[in-house]
Amino acid sequence: xxxxxxxxxxxxxxxxxxxxxxxxxxxxxxxxxxxxxxxxxxxxxxxxxxxxxxxxxxxxxxxxxxxxxxxxxxxxxxxxxxxxxxxxxxxxxxxxxxxxxxxxxxxxxxxxxxxxxxx
Amino acid sequence: xxxxxxxxxxxxxxxxxxxxxxxxxxxxxxxxxxxxxxxxxxxxxxxxxxxxxxxxxxxxxxxxxxxxxxxxxxxxxxxxxxxxxxxxxxxxxxxxxxxxxxxxxxxxxxxxxxxxxxxxxxxxxxxxxxxxxxxxxxxxxxxxxxxxxxxxxxxxxxxxxxxxxxxxxxxxxx
Numbered sequence: 195x196x197x198x199x200x201x202x203x204x205x206x207x208x209x210x211x212x213x214x215x216x217x218x219x220x221x222x223x224x225x226x227x228x229x230x231x232x233x234x235x236x237x238x239x240x241x242x243x244x245x246x247x248x249x250x251x252x253x254x255x256x257x258x259x260x261x262x263x264x265x266x267x268x269x270x271x272x273x274x275x276x277x278x279x280x281x282x283x284x285x286x287x288x289x290x291x292x293x294x295x296x297x298x299x300x301x302x303x304x305x306x307x308x309x310x311x312x313x
Numbered sequence: 314x315x316x317x318x319x320x321x322x323x324x325x326x327x328x329x330x331x332x333x334x335x336x337x338x339x340x341x342x343x344x345x346x347x348x349x350x351x352x353x354x355x356x357x358x359x360x361x362x363x364x365x366x367x368x369x370x371x372x373x374x375x376x377x378x379x380x381x382x383x384x385x386x387x388x389x390x391x392x393x394x395x396x397x398x399x400x401x402x403x404x405x406x407x408x409x410x411x412x413x414x415x416x417x418x419x420x421x422x423x424x425x426x427x428x429x430x431x432x433x434x435x436x437x438x439x440x441x442x443x444x445x446x447x448x449x450x451x452x453x454x455x456x457x458x459x460x461x462x463x464x465x466x467x468x469x470x471x472x473x474x475x476x477x478x479x480x481x482x483x484x485x486x487x
Contacts, residue, residue: 195419195422196418196419196422198415198416198417198419198422199418199421199422202410202418202422202425202426203422203425203465206425206429207461210454210461213453213454213457214454216454217451217453217454218451218454287447289447289448300446300447300448
């Protein structure tokens with residue numbers, strides 16, 4: 195091991211925690227959901243209003259439930275039901291998908307860096 | 314027209330064949346997560362870089378990806394694109410690293426750098442071309458850590474191998 199080897203290893207090791215911090219940090223509470231389904235434009239839904247949403251996919255309708263700032267798959271015509279087992283999503287960056295029915299939901303937050311920008 | 318292969322050509326072909334065998338043997342190993350594999354064929358690339366220089370190493374790495382994909386039946390598939398992108402990135406980074414002044418890097422440093430470059434390039438391509446979804450980024454830290462771990466391991470293997478080889482060992486020209 196040369197000195198350069200140690201230096202390279204130290205740099206690479208130092209980058210690792212940063213990666214975890216950057217990609218895994220809590221991005222705050224979410225305030226809207228983006229629902230994507232096969233062949234449809236992404237649908238933005240606010241989490242302020244409780245509601246049941248039917249999203250049409252190749253197998254039938256997936257039902258998404260919005261309640262108290264959270265969202266979950268409530269029903270889906272797939273076999274594994276993994277989307278339903280994902281449970282409630284409430285943090286920005288959370289993600290659940292029903293692959294068989296080609297429906298996915300991602301939460302987005304509004305921790306905005308600026309209130310307004312003008313030029 | 315007749316092409317006469319030089320001893321260098323023969324050597325590159327032998328070493329590339331060795332890398333291809335490792336590449337294919339490794340593709341049979343199960344992986345805990347898509348994208349994670351030991352990358353042992355990189356041992357050959359780095360050993361060649363240290364012994365015979367960057368040009369030979371680049372040939373060996375790119376021939377391995379090309380022939381490996383032809384034999385595995387993944388040529389021009391997404392797997393091939395990712396593999397080629399990763400190999401290209403790592404060979405570029407190895408080229409820059411081998412130009413360091415002084416004693417420069419040893420096998421461990423080279424392997425660790427190459428593994429990180431391979432993973433970063435491959436992940437960037439996967440994200441840009443195939444799955445441009447933010448959820449994919451959650452995988453990045455795990456993949457990079459695994460790449461670093463396997464990079465250091467294959468670096469240790471390379472160092473051991475180079476020590477065991479006789480000095481200036483010449484691969485027999487057929």
